[in-house]
Amino acid sequence: MIANLLRSVIKGFNVKKRIHIERSNERCLPQPSLLSNYYIYKIYGTYFAIWLLILVNMYSQRLRRVICGLFFKKREKRRVLHLYNETLRRRVGYYRFMKKKVQKLVRQRRLQDNLNVLVVLRLRFPRAFRFLHLLPGARRKCLICKEVEPLCRSRFEQCRNELCHFSYCPECWEDSGNKCLACATLDADTSSGLDSSDEDDD
Structure with a gap:
């Protein structure tokens, strides 16, 4: 009897409850809307x-x-x-x-003129390797101003001497009197050397 009494008293404290609470901030969130094309065009x-x-x-x-x-x-x-x-x-x-x-x-x-393989092929075999002028590395440079030969309508002048391969742009060629400075210097030195030798012989 006493056991039943204690069991009934303790049974009142043995309570099981489940609490389920849901919270949402949906009311606090702004209502999204599609951005109009006006603002997109304005940004871009x-x-x-x-x-x-x-x-x-x-x-x-x-x-x-x-x-x-x-x-x-x-x-x-x-x-x-x-x-x-x-x-x-x-x-x-x-x-x-x-x-x-x-x-x-x-x-x-x-x-010396720094000639690469492409320029040498173009100068020695102009007919066979004529297409090489399309490449930047196969174009000649002016001896004076170092201007690169243009791709189209090239007016670069080359020395008439077969042993000389120097090229000149139209402006530098005109300033030099339509003659190669390298060949003119060699000719002047040669003539001065011959004159001095003639004077020594006399």
Whole structure:
């Protein structure tokens, strides 16, 4: 009897409960909607404008000279004349420097033209390897200014001497008097050597 009494008292404390609570923040979330095409075009248009400004930046910088030339015409004319004369002066000075350098190398027997296999094949067999001029490595360079021969409408002049393979651009060829500086230097040295030997014999 006492056992049943204790069992009934303790049974009241033996309680099992399950609590199931669900919480959601759905009310706090914004309601998403599809972005309109206007904003998409606006974003990509901004990126396109930035890239376009980067590409045309050098051309837009030139507009400053045009704008200044509209307001200060005399100053613009003086600036153009100064640049023209300065360019001519530098060109003449550079040509004189390169001419003396070429003459010095010729007298020292150190004047060489770095010809690769493609250029040699093109010069020795012009008909068979004519297509090599399409390759940048097979094009000739000017002896004076080191300008590379253009791909189309090449007006490079080559020395008439069969033993000489130096080439000149039209501007340098005209400045040199339509003659090869290497051959002219050799001829001048040879003639001066012959004259000196004749004087010694006399």
